[in-house]
Amino acid sequence: MTQLAAIRRAWRGNGLAHTIFRTSATNFLVMVVVTLTSIVTARMYGVEGKGELSAIVFWPTLLAGLVGFGLPTSLIYNLKQSVGGGEAFVRASFLFQAPVSVITGAVAWFGLPYWLGGYPAHIAAIARGYTVAMVPVLLAINLVSALAQSKGRFAVYNGVRLFVPLCNLAGLIGLWAVGNLSLGYSALMFAATSVLVVAWAMVSLADDIRFGRFGGIRDLKAAWPLFAYGSKVFGVELLGALYSQFDKLVILSMLTARDLGLYTVVFALSRVYNVVQTAIANVVFPKVTGMAQERILATVGRAFRLSLLLMTAVVVPTMFIGRFLMGVLFGEPFLEASTAFYLLCFECIIGGGSWILASSFNAMGRPGLVLLRQTIALAITVVLLIWLTPVYGLNGIAAGLLIGAVVRLALTLASMKIVFRVPLRGMLFDRNDFRYLAERLKEKKR
Template sequence: MNMAIARKPRQRSIIQTIVMTSMANILIMAVTTLTSIITARMFGATGKGELAAVLFWPAFISGLAAFGLPTSLIYNVKKNSQQLPIYISMSFAVQIPISIIAGVISWFGIPIWLSGYSESVITIARWYTVSMVPVMLFMGVLAAAAQGTDKFHIYNLSRLLAPLLNLAGLVLLWVAQVLTVERAIIISFASTILVLTCYMIAMRQQIFSSVSKLVAQIRTGIHLFSYGLRVYGVELLGTLYSQFDKIIILALLTPKDFGLYSVVFALSRMFNVVQTAITNVIFPKVAGMEQEQVLSLVGRAFRISMVLMTIIIIPSMLIGRFFIGLLFGPEFLEASGVFYLLSLECIVGGGSWILASAFNALGRPGVIVLRQVIALAVTITLFFVLTPMFGLYGLGLALLLGSFVRMLMSLISVSIIFKMPMHKMLYNKEDMAFLKQKWREKNLFKGARRDVKRAKDSSHG
């Protein structure tokens, strides 16, 4: 009896954290959408494309240069939380030379990829990328530290603060009628630096407490880097998969196409807020659990999220075209069909990443590497076949087909490796009972405190 009572706080904690992170994602999506509306209205499709081209590179390159360290940090902290300061310090120490190398490559590589853009855009992109890559790498480590230690309030607040500050700066420049692409980039950089400073202040104890011990405990970092290199393949392929569409646009299409695509792509991501929250929360929560528990929790999160998001997406897609024209202007209606494809891809792709959490949590990231390799090969092939034929529509279709490949391979892998029948991952009649129970609970956040109190009372008597 005591064991049954003691389990509930952890289960409630996962649900509450997902709810909190989902709310943060919704707020971030709202702020990002407002930002996109302002920049689209001010700059038009071509100017929006130039801005998106500049902002794209730091996110892409930092994703390639992370070497799996954030995910490895979460995984290892769950096994040995006392070593967190060492893990953070060693991650920073490794990322400094990585940032320098990435900066040099970016400086000479960006002009090649942006050959169709103006000289001023190329210059801005070079300086912005070189400056932002180390900042984004450091923030990735601090975000992982917050997730690994269950400080999701810091994690979510920091994610919300950057776009909020960026929006506030853009609004001020817009009202003053001095908003330009160059100044929008400066606002983005200043906002990110401020958030990194806040992150370091919030995590200062973990960052600075190990400086004197770093040399003496260098062996501790072996665990961090060994797992990081194993999971890096997953994250490298994930980054390529999520960003290769932009690379194709930069190489084959026009700045106007990039502007149209950046608007509808960002708008389609609103359907992924819950699944993204689940992915961000479920891995730190289930890492270290037994296989049966991991598969049970990940499977339930996958099934419920797919059902809920499918219910939401159907009416939303019907009115999506209306809102594109209303919010961004008639110029962007040209890409409304692509919005439908990307919305479907968002749901399917989000579900596949929830399933990936099970393999990472059980120490089998290599399975996801194989999945990503095959899905990426299929998607890239379709990019080059369909994009020249159908433009942005071909791009969206290629992404959608690739996301189906990822999900199918994940389900097959669960069945083969963990001996769980595929139909159990797709359907479980207990899910409805679970949802009804949660619906009857008037306040999820108070529920966890009640269960903790019951567990304590039980232990005392």
């Protein structure tokens, strides 16, 4: 009973640690659902069919990341900084994405037959329709999630992240049960469930999403700071989108659908080690924005150190279990990519730690530092992927990503030392962290 009461208090609390706990739990559930989805699709379509499905669903994610223009992050920043004008910020953000969706959809419609030239014509046709439908949905998801974060509505934020893959999994199981193995129907089901989740989120945030009519001068005044900050972080997010998706672009252009099927499975399985760090990065930025610089650095630094320590202690023994589960759940053919899986596990925790640290730059209004870091790391990673992939295949891609993650972390630490005069020793180790962790554990047991 005592443990149940402690869990209940941790789940219901509104502090930073409580919010991270809830978001970490949601991340874990999302990871479980995504893994189950990978298992179902691997069993439904096999290695090559899994790769073709991944090629279809890849493009909306990439394109939505390229045309976000920093608005989700800017919406969080401006809503946290501004006393009034919130309605105008929200209205301007959503209205701007409408023409962006149309233009992006048109480009995708004419470009996908060329981008997927190495795939069967029916795969490119399915990808066309799916991309046009999903780009506005994904842009809306990003804005709704940002609004929920800025308003402290993490139940909605976590719900969006969980319900989309959960509904997708339920739909896939339904299709499998009736014997429908069509990639087209799977893509249609993915789009429909995403629309339903977006509708639920917008209804849940109805008090904060009030479009009404155009506010004239007031909306124009609100749009200026919104796009001013968005332009600062857009470069960072653009490079981040390219960084996170360039590996799949390389596979699409240099390797086969079978390789893409193998890679999507081991990559998704390796992301289990990013559950806590992703939660921290997503929660820390809206929580610390507006605080004093010293407090931001102290809070983010402690989150970085504790997460890196805990995840490093977990990754070594459990990644061998992950390989075993990969063979049992997905099938023997997927063990072909086990070496890439090991490399991606370490890349995951190093990259996750660097993103936690980078959130402090955005919170202090210095996103240019993250842009510089991302530019250098992306350039190095792109060169490595293009160089290593033709020789080592999937292992070359995983090795290139691991080296890129190390470079990002090193550049972030160097920036903190040079710009903010933070001692590297203090950023990497602080014995008070253990006292802080012990106190938090005691609070949960009470």
